[in-house]
Amino acid sequence: MDINMSERVLMKGNEALAEAAIRAGCRCYFGYPITPQTEIAAYMARRLPKINGVFLQAESEIGAINMVYGCAGSGARCMTSSSSPGISLKAEGISYLAGADLPCVIVNIQRGGPGLGTIQPSQADYWQATRAIGHGDLRIPVFAPATVQEMVDLTTKAFEVAEKYRTPVMILADGFLGQMMEPMSFSGEDKSGKREEPFAWGAFGHGNKRKKNIVNSLYLKPEALEAQIEERFKRYKQIKEKESTAVCGEQAETAEIIVVAYGCTARTAQAAVHKAQDEGLKVELFRPVTLWPFPEKQLKDACKNAKTVLVTEMSKGQMVDDVKLALECKIPVEFFGRTGGIVPEPDEILQKIKEMVVN
Amino acid sequence: MNLNKIIIITGHYGSGKTNISANLALKLAEQGQVSVVDLDIVNPYFRTADFKKLFAAHNINLVASKYANSSLDIPALGFDLSGVIKSADYIIIDVGGDDEGAKALGRYSEMLKAHKYDMFYVINKYRYLTQEADDALALLHEIEAASGLKCTGIINNSNLGVETTASVIETSLPYAREIAEKAGVRFVFTAGNKALNCQAVDFQVEVLVKLVWQD
Numbered sequence: 001m002d003i004n005m006s007e008r009v010l011m012k013g014n015e016a017l018a019e020a021a022i023r024a025g026c027r028c029y030f031g032y033p034i035t036p037q038t039e040i041a042a043y044m045a046r047r048l049p050k051i052n053g054v055f056l057q058a059e060s061e062i063g064a065i066n067m068v069y070g071c072a073g074s075g076a077r078c079m080t081s082s083s084s085p086g087i088s089l090k091a092e093g094i095s096y097l098a099g100a101d102l103p104c105v106i107v108n109i110q111r112g113g114p115g116l117g118t119i120q121p122s123q124a125d126y127w128q129a130t131r132a133i134g135h136g137d138l139r140i141p142v143f144a145p146a147t148v149q150e151m152v153d154l155t156t157k158a159f160e161v162a163e164k165y166r167t168p169v170m171i172l173a174d175g176f177l178g179q180m181m182e183p184m185s186f187s188g189e190d191k192s193g194k195r196e197e198p199f200a201w202g203a204f205g206h207g208n209k210r211k212k213n214i215v216n217s218l219y220l221k222p223e224a225l226e227a228q229i230e231e232r233f234k235r236y237k238q239i240k241e242k243e244s245t246a247v248c249g250e251q252a253e254t255a256e257i258i259v260v261a262y263g264c265t266a267r268t269a270q271a272a273v274h275k276a277q278d279e280g281l282k283v284e285l286f287r288p289v290t291l292w293p294f295p296e297k298q299l300k301d302a303c304k305n306a307k308t309v310l311v312t313e314m315s316k317g318q319m320v321d322d323v324k325l326a327l328e329c330k331i332p333v334e335f336f337g338r339t340g341g342i343v344p345e346p347d348e349i350l351q352k353i354k355e356m357v358v359n
Numbered sequence: 360m361n362l363n364k365i366i367i368i369t370g371h372y373g374s375g376k377t378n379i380s381a382n383l384a385l386k387l388a389e390q391g392q393v394s395v396v397d398l399d400i401v402n403p404y405f406r407t408a409d410f411k412k413l414f415a416a417h418n419i420n421l422v423a424s425k426y427a428n429s430s431l432d433i434p435a436l437g438f439d440l441s442g443v444i445k446s447a448d449y450i451i452i453d454v455g456g457d458d459e460g461a462k463a464l465g466r467y468s469e470m471l472k473a474h475k476y477d478m479f480y481v482i483n484k485y486r487y488l489t490q491e492a493d494d495a496l497a498l499l500h501e502i503e504a505a506s507g508l509k510c511t512g513i514i515n516n517s518n519l520g521v522e523t524t525a526s527v528i529e530t531s532l533p534y535a536r537e538i539a540e541k542a543g544v545r546f547v548f549t550a551g552n553k554a555l556n557c558q559a560v561d562f563q564v565e566v567l568v569k570l571v572w573q574d
Contacts, residue, residue, distance in 0.1 A: 180570060
């Protein structure tokens with residue numbers, strides 16, 4: 001690749017994410033086109049064949065996620081990407097991946113819903129990502145980038161976490177982050193195109209030289225399934241303890257209102273918070289970077305002295321549930337959101353902040 | 360600036376075509392009736408059709424697909440370009456990114472060849488995949504092949520978004536000259552944010568294509 005590692009370049013969110021996955025050593029991509037994430041597939045189609053990788057456009061999103069299941073099952077690093085309606089189609093496969101404890105990265109560049117909705121940005125898949133990504137007792141880590149640089153950094157991190165805990169990991173971004181361009185750079189090890197040994201637990205053929213590895217989500221004995229679920233939930237506990245991440249502004253200590261927003265909405269909220277601070281209002285921004293695990297402790301700390309909390313999302317209010325849970329409903333939580341593919345403007349959020357100050 | 364009546368703006372997406380088109384339209388509107396044709400069928404998000412209000416305030420006629428900025432992401436153009444050409448002093452055609460976007464232009468190539476046109480190629484040294492002059496030239500040739508039209512000039516719009524400084528622009532000059540020389544066309548101008556007050560810039564622009572949270 002002709003990108004100088006240290007150099008700052010302008011790159012589109014979707015393409016930066018795709019390049020980051022390749023640099024993280026992902027050589028297998030399975031997907032199906034859908035706006036506004038198609039640039040990821042197009043980028044993979046151009047790049048992967050050149051580095052001895054596999055790009056495969058499946059017949060559908062269902063096909064693609066099951067190819068990820070097969071590929072991950074053989075112990076290879078792999079990923080898929082889609083946008084909201086396509087993620088719904090992948091639900092069954094994601095549950096199987098979780099049930100077989102397979103690592104992979106799934107990208108959702110959200111658009112408006114339900115149904116076909118719009119091709120404009122949205123954050124209305126929060127519940128799906130954090131609560132209902134597939135049937136069964138399962139969780140998957142969900143990372144929410146807010147800049148093109150984070151599309152890169154969190155993709156690298158997603159593969160690490162997926163492999164460390166043997167779980168699918170989701171990058172939950174939105175159409176705006178996917179389509180916009182920002183200066184960014186790549187750092188860290190460049191593993192693009194490097195041939196690596198498959199993961200030791202993979203079903204990749206052993207020539208009768210070792211005990212066979214079984215990749216499966218079907219259990220014939222209830223006790224065996226329960227034991228596996230217990231073991232899995234121990235890993236979930238570790239993820240909750242170690243992997244939750246958030247960014248909090250410096251004035252949280254003295255803030256009376258904490259604004260909570262993630263992804264692209266956090267950029268708008270940041271602009272609103274700066275304006276409010278310029279007007280002398282005691283307001284600060286708290287931005288979850290991981291949505292599951294939700295940064296409960298960090299939020300509690302940030303809200304130590306807050307009188308009220310404002311959650312803003314591109315939805316009718318979904319993350320707001322996690323905020324209330326984290327704060328144990330001890331602080332009043334208000335909400336402002338836009339839907340339909342509309343990104344809230346800083347002044348709209350500022351106005352809501354001012355209304356809260358008056359009341 | 361010596362310009363023909365029809366000015367076609369092409370380039371890699373992210374080169375800043377739309378911002379150049381809009382600024383050029385505002386400048387030329389001081390001299391006559393301007394029509395801006397949004398031929399961008401590639402990008403559903405950031406495009407000239409976003410400037411409806413601004414253009415209306417300057418009496419600039421915006422010609423875009425009625426599906427622009429809607430969820431109907433199909434390349435439906437459906438307007439009469441020959442009528443547009445007759446009714447304005449200047450026509451700026453903002454073409455979609457890459458050779459894919461230039462295909463839409465190909466449909467009108469015979470008509471455009473009958474007029475005097477400029478086809479400017481907007482370049483950005485800091486846009487990945489066109490950081491080397493030869494890469495930018497390869498893309499230009501693809502655009503020419505897809506559109507059936509010849510490039511007549513290079514516009515240097517090298518920038519690093521919000522991280523652009525005067526020296527970022529100055530550093531791009533040899534790159535821009537090399538492309539113009541190798542393509543055998545004129546170097547039209549170097550564009551730059553007027554707030555930077557950069558000596559190397561000969562076409563001062565306002566940053567009109569912005570993210571929602573930018574002032």
